[in-house]
Amino acid sequence: MRGNGETTRSSETNSATGRRDFLRAVGGVGVAGATTGYLGARQGRDNFKLGVVTSLSGELRFGGQVTRRGYELWKQAVNEQGGIQVGGSSHQVELVYADAQSSPSTGADAASRMISQQNVDAVLGPYSSNVTLAVVPIMEKNRMPHITGSAESPQIWQQQPKYTFGTIPTVSIIADQAATNILNLDPQAESVYITGVNEPFSKSTAQAMRTAAQNADVEVLGYELFPRGTDYANVVTQAKNAGPDLHFHGGHIGSHVNLVNAAQQLDYNPNGMMFHYGVNTDSYKDGAGNGAAYTFGATVWLPQVERSGGTLFETPQAYVEASRSTFDTAPDYTQAGSTAAGIVFGEAFKQLGASPPLNQQQKDELVSILEGIEVETFYGTVSFDNEGEYYHNNTQTSPLAIQLDQDGSPVIVGSEGGSEPTYPVPSWSER
Amino acid sequence: MVDVGLLLQTVINGLLLGGIYVSIGVGFSLAFGVLEVIDFAVGEYVMLGAFAGALLAPTFGSEGVFVIPLVFLAFFGVGFLIQPFIHHVTSGDRPMPVLMGLVFTFGLAIFVRGSVLTLFGPNNRNVPSDLLVGGVTIPGIGIFPTVRVVTAAVGVFALAVFMYYLYNTRGGMAIRAIAEDRTNARLMGININRYQSIAYGAYAGMTATAGVFIGLIFTANPGMGLQYTAFAFFMVVLAGLGYLPGVIVSGVVLGLAQSLTAVYWSGEVVLFVLFALIYVVLLVSPSGILGKGGEHAS
Numbered sequence: 166m167r168g169n170g171e172t173t174r175s176s177e178t179n180s181a182t183g184r185r186d187f188l189r190a191v192g193g194v195g196v197a198g199a200t201t202g203y204l205g206a207r208q209g210r211d212n213f214k215l216g217v218v219t220s221l222s223g224e225l226r227f228g229g230q231v232t233r234r235g236y237e238l239w240k241q242a243v244n245e246q247g248g249i250q251v252g253g254s255s256h257q258v259e260l261v262y263a264d265a266q267s268s269p270s271t272g273a274d275a276a277s278r279m280i281s282q283q284n285v286d287a288v289l290g291p292y293s294s295n296v297t298l299a300v301v302p303i304m305e306k307n308r309m310p311h312i313t314g315s316a317e318s319p320q321i322w323q324q325q326p327k328y329t330f331g332t333i334p335t336v337s338i339i340a341d342q343a344a345t346n347i348l349n350l351d352p353q354a355e356s357v358y359i360t361g362v363n364e365p366f367s368k369s370t371a372q373a374m375r376t377a378a379q380n381a382d383v384e385v386l387g388y389e390l391f392p393r394g395t396d397y398a399n400v401v402t403q404a405k406n407a408g409p410d411l412h413f414h415g416g417h418i419g420s421h422v423n424l425v426n427a428a429q430q431l432d433y434n435p436n437g438m439m440f441h442y443g444v445n446t447d448s449y450k451d452g453a454g455n456g457a458a459y460t461f462g463a464t465v466w467l468p469q470v471e472r473s474g475g476t477l478f479e480t481p482q483a484y485v486e487a488s489r490s491t492f493d494t495a496p497d498y499t500q501a502g503s504t505a506a507g508i509v510f511g512e513a514f515k516q517l518g519a520s521p522p523l524n525q526q527q528k529d530e531l532v533s534i535l536e537g538i539e540v541e542t543f544y545g546t547v548s549f550d551n552e553g554e555y556y557h558n559n560t561q562t563s564p565l566a567i568q569l570d571q572d573g574s575p576v577i578v579g580s581e582g583g584s585e586p587t588y589p590v591p592s593w594s595e596r
Numbered sequence: 597m598v599d600v601g602l603l604l605q606t607v608i609n610g611l612l613l614g615g616i617y618v619s620i621g622v623g624f625s626l627a628f629g630v631l632e633v634i635d636f637a638v639g640e641y642v643m644l645g646a647f648a649g650a651l652l653a654p655t656f657g658s659e660g661v662f663v664i665p666l667v668f669l670a671f672f673g674v675g676f677l678i679q680p681f682i683h684h685v686t687s688g689d690r691p692m693p694v695l696m697g698l699v700f701t702f703g704l705a706i707f708v709r710g711s712v713l714t715l716f717g718p719n720n721r722n723v724p725s726d727l728l729v730g731g732v733t734i735p736g737i738g739i740f741p742t743v744r745v746v747t748a749a750v751g752v753f754a755l756a757v758f759m760y761y762l763y764n765t766r767g768g769m770a771i772r773a774i775a776e777d778r779t780n781a782r783l784m785g786i787n788i789n790r791y792q793s794i795a796y797g798a799y800a801g802m803t804a805t806a807g808v809f810i811g812l813i814f815t816a817n818p819g820m821g822l823q824y825t826a827f828a829f830f831m832v833v834l835a836g837l838g839y840l841p842g843v844i845v846s847g848v849v850l851g852l853a854q855s856l857t858a859v860y861w862s863g864e865v866v867l868f869v870l871f872a873l874i875y876v877v878l879l880v881s882p883s884g885i886l887g888k889g890g891e892h893a894s
Contacts, residue, residue, distance in 0.1 A: 222713070223819065227718040227719060227720075391866075394823045396609070396854060398855070399855050399858035400863065402602065403602070403859055406602045418720060419720060419815070422814070426813065430743060431741060432733070432739055448718070449720070452719070594730070
């Protein structure tokens, strides 16, 4: 309804003016928003604000959700306990998200935008190594303390990043040790076929598996990398033709599922198949169906393995219960490593003794604290290397070789105290 | 020395992979030829079909095959209902109608992908089947996995059915008339809206059905659609835009090229080879691999 005294205009003029008014209004809101954001960034706050860069969409969204759950569980547990105690005050934790969309370049842009606009105190890192490799230089450039609870490529640590740390040991340690355990199962394998997806994490996994085979004097009958989304019927055909005792594959869960399905369809039956990441996740087990049983894998954390415990979650089991009650899902080691990343930041904030928001000098001090920190967590003891090829990576947590049993539950195999594996595994028709 | 067994199995893989592509390309080519819609949501229909298979199979005794007729009918209905919206944005006096349709379906694809991700989470899901397990082993030749054989057969069968419908029924004649010239078709008394809805419904139903098969072969997950959208484009470009018979040839060529490249050259260069193939075909024969594609080719 028009107000009194409003001038009558032609509909054309009215429409043009309407557009101008609309643009002015949008512009005004934009300016107001930007100003508010700027002022908000400058004004004081009493909570620790951490940025999270992870893949909330795109091909790696499964892992992105895993890391998000890990970081959120840390935030929830800290805030339920009243926040992070610094001196006599307690400070709640706030997480702000930037979606990497599973793409390194988008992740780098999102990280950069978040740092410049959100005035965060620190950053919790992306899911996947390829995004992390793109984000690390942004952290260095902005001198931003950054812990990844997920990335495993050794390339990250070989760059010796000053501001980036990682709670999960590099895949060249995990895959190497787990593969060595499986290569030495009785009867010992004489040959192995190794495949991988051609991306940083998966390639490093395949390389580590190959190194393990070479060190164990096991013949590598084939080693090839494929793009994402390949038809694994071709991969399986080549591998089957080679006739290996074992098949090792480096990739993410989707590729494991497709490889197993193709192996079933083409009746490819090596004595065992090993995938490094994710065999004990619901996504792998749901995707592979009855083909999932007896798959070998690697992990650095399982709820049934006693770890030091202590900060926030007393035991691995307590952490599992928290995950189930909050997200209705059991955690895997990436989720646990992500929560551990938050715990380490929390302890470092305490040791820093500074109230938020942190200035650059305090962020630099935080990095120095992280370099010397040792935190007992449900995930294990976390401390970071300060020299060598694993610079700033936590290499303390021991890798475990696992195998899914008939019901899809992971059992530890091939190491001291491990269970007897089902090996060679039954043929597809016998499962 | 070429290993004959490996070569034969590789060729089989390529042919069966081509059959999977055919099952997607049929509907896409139909939608393009008749409706002149470049449907960016094609992969999302595949994804929705696969998801429907995974979600509905437990209610059918964990047998994904039984879900197929239901999925076809349900998505035929969905396509039938959506088509008027697409028609609305691609007709009238709007500039660049093809681009409008492309933008509309692109938005639809993003909306569907995001909705599935939100509702069902990012996990992979299995489409179970006891009927399509195993395969036929022919000594000296290779293994024909049942599920891939059936998928390829259904793709070719669907193409045959649509060809029959298009060339031997009044409805098919009406659709071809619309593809030829909408204005004249309307002047001849053809109910354009109805037949366009039927064509788009058939496309949606076929593509979702192909999705169930793809879920049976691989897996279902919310992000799987993009890959099939890309391959649907490859298919229709190679087939000759809108030329239905070319779909079989282009599907087989793409499947064989992918399979042979992966085994005899390198898995890393598969996409490079496929793109190179498409560029060469476009340069040599812009009307597709059989030289019969083009506007209104169906």
